[in-house]
Amino acid sequence: MEQDPSSKMLLKPDTSYHSSTRGRLTCLRSITPKHMVLLLCSMLLLWGSFITSQQQPDAHAASNSLSSANCSWHRISAGDTLNGIAYFYRANIWTIARVNRIRNINLIYTGQSLCIPSKVKRAASGLHTNGYVSWYNYRALDWSTRMQAHHLLRSAAARYGLPVNLMLAIAWQESGWRQHVIARDGGIGIMQIMPYTAQGLNRQVNGHYDPYKLYDNIELGAIYLRALWHGFNGNMSKIISAYNEGGWNVRHRGIFNWRYVHNVRSLMSYY
Template identity: 30%
Template sequence: MVAPATPPPAVIPLDHVSAVVAGSSGAPYGWTGYRVRPGDTLEVIAARFRTSVGTLAARNHLRSAHLIMAGSRLSVPRTAPVHQATPARTTTRVAATVHVVRSGETVSGIAARYRVGIPSILKANHLGARSLIHPGDRLVVRAAHTVARKAAARTAKAAAGPATRSYTVRSGDTLGGIASRYGTTVAAVARASRISSRAVLQVGQRLRVPRAVSSTHAVGDTFAGVRYPDAVVAAARRNHAQLARRAVPSRTQVKAMVVRTARRHGVDPRLALAVAFQESGWNQRAVSPANAVGVMQVIPSGGQWASSLVGRRLDLLDAQDNITAGVVMLRALTRATSSTPTAVAGYYQGLASVQQRGMYSDTKHYVANIMRLRASM
């Protein structure tokens, strides 16, 4: 029992204890923990858990039946079997879905929607890492999954709560501004709200805004199965963090800035708008794992070239400087080539590579898309 203030006059060896609960020795259902309560004795505990004093003493390395203290923990037999859930099936089966691409969708967005990897979609549809998709394209989405994974996904979804929140449009709102405010993308808001990414918002209109998904880093280190060097990814994350703290213009403001800058430098405004929309969706906060930054998705070496073209250092984290960099690069490429498609290919693939190797298949898709966008601007 619980040791009194004054111990008993003699310690009774456990070998001499004769109190045994008949037919209850051992632990056929395994062991569990028990915290000793005031008034407990080893005999009482043994009876409660259908075992013997000797079994408890041996299991807990006790030398005396009297020396158990209130609050201490003992290992005791379970009194009933533990019911274990039947293991989930792990047999893999392949599910194939045909997804029709809608305006504003990206491969990464589709991959996230179906919970598959980007490389899986690229491989299933014979696409390259920089291939473009267009509204109306039909993509095969194959996902290897198990019953357990589906159950886990349902549980995670229930625990996370609603995937979207309701938002009522106010005066001056734009899709870009709303997306930035809630840490998501224009395409995601448009898709959730079932509207075009170019839709004109009306005051009082109700939108569905996806909740931001927390992650260790907002900029990953891999895209389409290609892992970028640590130094490049680290620089991209620093740039993303800085842009997250800065005020940036809305998509409507960016569009006007692109037009003004293109006219100032003698570049077709529709071409500049098309490139900016294709590269970032007119979003200055866009940063890729390759450290392509801002509206025009300019990498540091491109920024150095553009700075030499304008005669001053351009800050790619500044929206106006970023747009200027992309526009003057387009101007230089247009002047160095015999056609607009070749200049656009140079912006995407690099002019030297285009001249030496011709356009890659994904470059051709990029150029075709830019030409379509240009005609719609």
């Protein structure tokens, strides 16, 4: 029996498969050898990062075979480099890398602890057993980073009840936060402590601080600033001036280094 023509369904050929296939072929043709090289490089970089993350746990964890008695431990701070750490301890960078099983000397992590072999000695001391501080002893100078200096300066200001911005500003004006520097007049390190000033401050506080060492230099600077703070009753201009020209000169001759004072005050407003 013949069907009603109106009830018949007209079937159209399915072209979706062919169109999608043509789209994929067109996409593949658009990938040039250059694109393939870039894709391959990206994959290699990702794989290398993964391998490094698996092979570079805490640096000190790799040195479990070393006893603590054989190590001086250095905790890595922001801004540290393995080269700077090696210079600080007067050590061979490759020795430190080998002991801590560091594969890439340009890749260390903040917060890790590095084993510095005990046979590696730090720089000679600039402070003698009789309290004398040597002049222009470059071999005794510590190395520092600005991040280390910033942290220690803030800590010292808090311990001695000094304004943080005063401590930071004077240190920047004096040395640019660099420990490994000796001025022509003999000023040492970050706080530019003179040898005779260090000797006098050590006698006053019954201390044994070596201005050639980073921590001790900042400590001496803070001790001196605190003495000036009390001596001039918190008069900021006189304190700043006296740090540069000496307390006796400010008391008897007044402030004559206004340029220095203005520079430090300007830095204080920045910090």
